[in-house]
Amino acid sequence: MATGRGRQLSLGRIAGIPVYISPTWFLVAALITAWGHDTVLRQLPELSDVEAYGLAFLFAVLLYASVFVHELGHALTALRLGLPVRGVTLHFLGGHTEIERDAPTPGRDLVVSAAGPALSLALGGLGLLAYQVVDDGVPGFLVWMLTVANLLVGVFNVLPGLPLDGGHMLRAAVWRITGDEHRGTVVAARSGQVLAGLVLLMPFALDGARPDLLTIVWAGLVAALLWSGASQALAVGRMRARLPRLDTRTLARRAAPVAADLPVSEALRQAREANVTSLVIVDSAGRPTGLVKEAAVAAIPEQRRPWVAIGQSARSLQQGMVLALDVTGEALLKAMRDTPASEYLVVDAQGRVYGVLVSSDVDHALAAR
Ligand SMILES: [Zn+2]
Missing domain, CATH: 3.10.580.10 (CBS-domain)
Known part of the structure; x- marks a missing residue:
């Protein structure tokens, strides 16, 4: 899910890797703040309205911090394996690590793809442990938010379809088993398209016949991004398969x-x-x-x-x-x-x-x- 560098804000460098954020993030942060306010008040009824909005906004920031840590997992693993990293971008739905060239073997591809979700899930697991020992109230709520953020990022990205990490892992696995990189791409991209369809149906599966409008819009956006990422991966894969013809x-x-x-x-x-x-x-x-x-x-x-x-x-x-x-x-x-x-x-x-x-x-x- 890469976007052009045109409308991105630079956040500086970490470990020599340029970090960018897409302005769409502010839209998402506003949505999460508006959306999260009620949830915060349900958990902590003693808070004022302003405090509840503040905590909801903090959740948006923590969610992106979790995405950033996740992307760093990819970037640092890639560097470790000798693959140059062009930059990390945080955008609308998550992040994207731009690696100079594809991992040349399914094994390396698998390790780089798995590093991000593994880190997210590990942090989520640590959060669950920490939640047992911290006090209730705001500290407990903060730990709970961080835990949820990391688990969300980890679980979502491990879904087995391109353009998600799980899709890259599936692609690498099919590539390793069949020895055919192109087949790996096609299987993982098709799986990504199926995932997009499932995400679209999700609100109806969860809430029965009457899901609320915001959930439907949200699921629609996620599904659209998944679908376009998967279709793009498919097109690139097909094009790559024809490359040997270029002589x-x-x-x-x-x-x-x-x-x-x-x-x-x-x-x-x-x-x-x-x-x-x-x-x-x-x-x-x-x-x-x-x-x-x-x-x-x-x-x-x-x-x-x-x-x-x-x-x-x-x-x-x-x-x-x-x-x-x-x-x-x-x-x-x-x-x-x-x-x-x-x-x-x-x-x-x-x-x-x-x-x-x-x-x-x-x-x-x-x-x-
Ligand atoms: Zn990832």
Whole structure:
């Protein structure tokens, strides 16, 4: 459940890890405060209204502190296992730890995913013990709130469906058993979608025919977030499964070298003759300097083509627009993300022009079933 970094407030760094909070938290805190007021007064009838609101708000803060400790469990475990952590974000419903790359083995994935809920449940367990010894009244109520907060965070996250930790654990387990990472993702993402449906029905299962509106809205929000997280995981998983198809050597179109001052009509004739669909601009020494943009050529009317130099329809080569022949899969996508372009020059190991990789060809290879 990652969100963009755009509308997040920075809370500083802990153990070198940047911590962010989403402004939606204030909305959730307000809801919990409004909602919790009555519960507080039921437990502690001697409190004033203001004190009850104060304690309810404190619960919202403690809940997020518990989420934060939970996320730290993931982050520190990941660091321990040598996986770089980009940051921890606290948002609307919980938290998210951004780890630089996926754990490369199901075992590591399982440990990193389990570390958060394990910490939450352990703190919840400690809280239960502490609750036996502290006094009733406000101290007891505070311990009780912390206990409930940690148990809520622990139990919710261990539910076995993506995007929750339990989903990551399920994915790792299926991956370990079948040896198929993709199957693990599909099983855990589908399970996440089922969970979303169950959460939606939950208020009706708990309260019979007449659950209150706030509970329904809340369950709806949680279900929507679960559903979108699970569906996104499914889409990413499917895309990953297609990555082996991304092979620069097979996707590249063969290209003909042309001089920049050649008329468009003549350049196209040479391309037809060489039986290629792409053109690379070369200087007098034969070094590639630019790529002819197919769309720009197509936009030149037929009768103008003998009078326009092909160089005018080219984009000059920039760093990052030259790809080696052996770049494949994830590395190819990353190179394209780093330097977005409609065409890339592909060169062989000796630096000679091999061909042109057209971005839309890569998109088609990814989209094909
Ligand atoms: Zn977690």
